[in-house]
Amino acid sequence: MSEIYDIGYRHYDGVRLGRGHSTRALAVHSLRGIFGLGRPARSKIVPFSLAAIMMLPAVVNIAMMALLQQRGIAYSGFAVVMQAVVAIFLAAQAPTAVAPDLRHRVLPLYLSRPVSITEYVGAKVAAMTVAVFALIAVPITLIYVGELVVDMPGPPATGEYLGALLMALVLAVLLSAFGLALASFTPRRGLGVASVITVYLLSSASVPIIYATLASTGDEAGAAWAWLANPFWLVDSVQHWLFGTPPHSIEGDYPSGPVSALLVVVLIGVALLGLALRYRKAAAR
Amino acid sequence: MHILATEGLTKRFPTVTAVDQLTLTVGPGVTGLVGANGAGKSTLIKILLGLLPPTGGTARVLDLDVTAQGSEIRRLVGYMPEHECLPPDVSATELVVHLARMSGLPRAAARERAADVLRHVGLAEERYRAVGGYSTGMKQRVKLAQALVHDPKLIFLDEPTNGLDPRGRDEMLTLIRRIGTEFGISVLVTSHLLGELERICDHVIVIDGGRLLRSSAIGDFTQVTQTVTVEVDEGLDELAARLSGGGQTVSRQGRLLVVKVAGPETYDVIRDATAELDLCLIRLEQGRHRIEDVFREEAAGV
Numbered sequence: 173m174s175e176i177y178d179i180g181y182r183h184y185d186g187v188r189l190g191r192g193h194s195t196r197a198l199a200v201h202s203l204r205g206i207f208g209l210g211r212p213a214r215s216k217i218v219p220f221s222l223a224a225i226m227m228l229p230a231v232v233n234i235a236m237m238a239l240l241q242q243r244g245i246a247y248s249g250f251a252v253v254m255q256a257v258v259a260i261f262l263a264a265q266a267p268t269a270v271a272p273d274l275r276h277r278v279l280p281l282y283l284s285r286p287v288s289i290t291e292y293v294g295a296k297v298a299a300m301t302v303a304v305f306a307l308i309a310v311p312i313t314l315i316y317v318g319e320l321v322v323d324m325p326g327p328p329a330t331g332e333y334l335g336a337l338l339m340a341l342v343l344a345v346l347l348s349a350f351g352l353a354l355a356s357f358t359p360r361r362g363l364g365v366a367s368v369i370t371v372y373l374l375s376s377a378s379v380p381i382i383y384a385t386l387a388s389t390g391d392e393a394g395a396a397w398a399w400l401a402n403p404f405w406l407v408d409s410v411q412h413w414l415f416g417t418p419p420h421s422i423e424g425d426y427p428s429g430p431v432s433a434l435l436v437v438v439l440i441g442v443a444l445l446g447l448a449l450r451y452r453k454a455a456a457r
Numbered sequence: 458m459h460i461l462a463t464e465g466l467t468k469r470f471p472t473v474t475a476v477d478q479l480t481l482t483v484g485p486g487v488t489g490l491v492g493a494n495g496a497g498k499s500t501l502i503k504i505l506l507g508l509l510p511p512t513g514g515t516a517r518v519l520d521l522d523v524t525a526q527g528s529e530i531r532r533l534v535g536y537m538p539e540h541e542c543l544p545p546d547v548s549a550t551e552l553v554v555h556l557a558r559m560s561g562l563p564r565a566a567a568r569e570r571a572a573d574v575l576r577h578v579g580l581a582e583e584r585y586r587a588v589g590g591y592s593t594g595m596k597q598r599v600k601l602a603q604a605l606v607h608d609p610k611l612i613f614l615d616e617p618t619n620g621l622d623p624r625g626r627d628e629m630l631t632l633i634r635r636i637g638t639e640f641g642i643s644v645l646v647t648s649h650l651l652g653e654l655e656r657i658c659d660h661v662i663v664i665d666g667g668r669l670l671r672s673s674a675i676g677d678f679t680q681v682t683q684t685v686t687v688e689v690d691e692g693l694d695e696l697a698a699r700l701s702g703g704g705q706t707v708s709r710q711g712r713l714l715v716v717k718v719a720g721p722e723t724y725d726v727i728r729d730a731t732a733e734l735d736l737c738l739i740r741l742e743q744g745r746h747r748i749e750d751v752f753r754e755e756a757a758g759v
Contacts, residue, residue: 181577181640184570184608188532188561197558211546277542281603284506284536285559286528455508 195291198282202299206265215268222261223307226254230311234318247329247336248408248417250312251343255404258347259372261307262300266351267364269296275359279454289455293447300348301341308340335415343407346436349443350403356450375402383424396427403439406432460485460611460643461505465514468500468667475500477667478514483645487637489654489661490647497667498647499539502613505645506536519610532561535604535612539619539647542600545589549580549599552588553606560607570606577640578602578632594625601632605642612636614646618653630657683718683743686710687727690737699730 208215233244245253273279282292316333354371355364379402386395399405399421412419413429426432459482468476475497492498503509505518507527516523518530543552550571557567575584578598583591588599597617604612617633618626634657637644648654654661655675663670689696697714701707703726706717716727724741731738 182573183641184562184566186566187563188607189563190561191528193563194559194561197555197564201555201558210551215546272544272546276544277538277540278544280536280538281542281556282559283508284531284534284538285556285607286532286561287559288528 191286191288191291194285194287195295198287198292199295199299199302202269202296203302206269206299206303218264219261219303222257222264223310225257226307226311227314229254230314230318233315234322237319237322237324241324243324245315246417246420247312247315247332248339248411248415249420250315250336251308251340252404252408252420254308254311255376255402258304258307258343258404259369259376262304262347262351263365263368263372265303266300266348266368267355267361269300270352270356271359271361271364274356274454275361277457279457283455289451290448293451296352297345297348297444297447300352301344303344304347305341305344308343309337312336312340332415332417335411335417339407339411342410342436343403346403346407346440346443349440349447353443353446353450356447356454372403378402379405380422387424392424393427396424399424399426400432400435406436406439410436458485459483459517459520460488461516461518461645463514463516466501466504466511466516467513468497468504468509469512475667476504476511479664479667479669480514481662481669481672483643483662484660485643486659487634487644487646487657489651489658490645490664491649491651491654491661492647492664493649496649496664498664499615500667501664502536502615502645502647505613506531506534532607533610535607535609535642537600537604537612537614537617539615541596543588543591543596546587548586549575549584549588549591549595549602552599553602556603557606562607567606570608571602574602574605575599577605579628593620594622594628597621597625597629601629605636605640609642611643611645614644616647616649618648618650626653633657684715685718685723685727686740686742687714687716687731687738688712688740688742689714689731690739692734692736695734696730696736699734700726703730 204210207219208217229245229250236242236244251258273282279292283289312333316328316330319328350371351368354367358364358367379398382398382401383395386392386398399409405421405426408420409426409429409432411417412426413432419426462482463479466476466479467474477497479497479501490498490501500509504511504516504523507518507523507530510524519533521530521533523530547555553571553575554567557570558564562570578601580595580598580602583595588596591599597620601614601617604614614633618629621629630653633644633646636642637657637659646654646658651661658675660672660674662672687696693709693712693714697707697709700714700716705719705723705726708715716723718724727741
């Protein structure tokens with residue numbers, strides 16, 4: 173070993189890039205981590221099987237268009253229909269983005285470099301957002317390409333497709349901010365997975381309960397508000413208001429669209445604030 | 458030129474004052490920061506990195522202000538934390554490359570620097586394995602490598618020898634000395650063991666309870682008093698009696714006698730006494746006054 177030591181030390185006098193570069197590098201690094209790239213094979217199993225499951229309806233849709241000249245799931249309804257898969261992806265992968273750095277106290281190694289805590293959290297949220305967006309956007313894009321290739325009768329649903337993409341992005345920001353905030357409160361990965369999925373199940377399960385209770389008392393208008401308890405229907409109600417797409421709720425219409433939009437903004441704000449507070453505490457350690 | 462300078466630096470936490478009116482300067486080379494656990498060493502480093510705003514006073518690192526230019530400072534310094542801070546599921550290479558990029562190095566340069574620096578700290582083939590399986594010594598080397606990867610002007614090493622066995626400790630200390638001399642990177646290294654720093658530092662700063670006890674060149678520490686250690690085959694008691702009878706200050710340490718050097722004549726007195734008693738002189742060694750003793754004296758005086 174001693175002869176290895178004898179190689180002289182070389183100074184580095186090349187370029188030193190700014191914080192933007194570091195933040196982007198961190199976002200890409202985190203995104204790769206979310207999909208298990210550059211990690212052992214077992215880290216790839218969950219994200220890639222969930223991504224494959226998301227592709228199945230797209231393939232079926234294209235087949236239906238090609239063989240039966242019939243549309244399957246609407247672009248605008250894709251995220252709502254596939255919500256369980258998206259939620260599992262979020263629960264399984266959000267903790268991998270934030271938990272190891274907190275648990276193994278890697279954060280000081282980042283903070284002793286030019287990147288600030290805001291840029292660190294921003295990069296993590298961006299990476300998770302891109303991951304969730306890709307999970308939804310890739311299959312609907314595939315369906316859209318399929319629609320163009322199959323040449324369905326009538327004009328292609330380009331408007332609905334683009335609207336669905338935009339809504340997928342909004343949904344991705346909302347889910348990522350919340351998923352990461354929840355996951356960052358526990359340094360243990362397993363607990364992070366459990367807490368994200370629990371919150372999703374609660375938000376999901378509460379919808380039919382509240383809806384049925386209010387509907388049975390004849391308060392249809394009040395019952396409609398129940399849909400907003402679930403993030404997927406919440407974003408769908410914004411889509412319904414913005415683009416006039418049919419509501420993809422199980423039954424009944426959505427309440428006021430502007431209120432939903434406001435609620436989305438407030439929820440994203442709350443989640444980001446939670447993340448900021450959590451990391452301000454973690455940084456002070 | 459000063460590498461870092463503080464002026465009346467104070468950091469108060471709700472229950473404790475971690476750094477108290479600290480005024481000191483550090484020049485290039487290897488500087489030891491010594492203090493008991495809880496003396497304020499880690500807090501001081503966090504302030505110097507611009508991560509913790511001071512309650513009062515100012516501090517400048519590489520002539521940059523810690524409160525206003527924190528991110529500029531962090532571009533030019535490296536930091537090796539005291540605690541474990543490595544994610545177990547990535548390889549040393551991957552981690553060090555990633556952290557090099559976090560310091561602003563382009564991808565290709567980051568790869569090259571990481572390979573270089575891991576070799577310098579003595580990690581060979583094992584650098585491709587996951588860090589989780591490393592020994593404490595190897596982990597310490599990875600922590601040191603990530604602090605060096607962006608070729609900083611100054612590195613802060615917080616208790617780098619913590620948890621190492623004697624051999625690992627020796628290797629780590631040699632490496633730190635090389636960083637300060639051959640690599641030309643200034644080093645601020647903390648420890649609670651003075652003896653360790655004595656071997657590698659040019660300058661030692663002693664703090665206790667967040668206050669400065671002493672800051673001086675290593676030579677000053679060792680030259681406070683001179684002693685000579687005498688070892689004889691037998692007849693130690695007679696020699697001790699004879700020397701103290703002759704006006705020398707003698708203390709007995711096991712099978713050795715430690716004689717305080719009053720002047721050049723002390724050596725003659727010892728030689729003559731041994732010869733007259735017809736003793737078999739095994740060793741006559743210039744005893745260095747260890748900085749532990751200085752620390753003990755100063756701490757007692759405060």
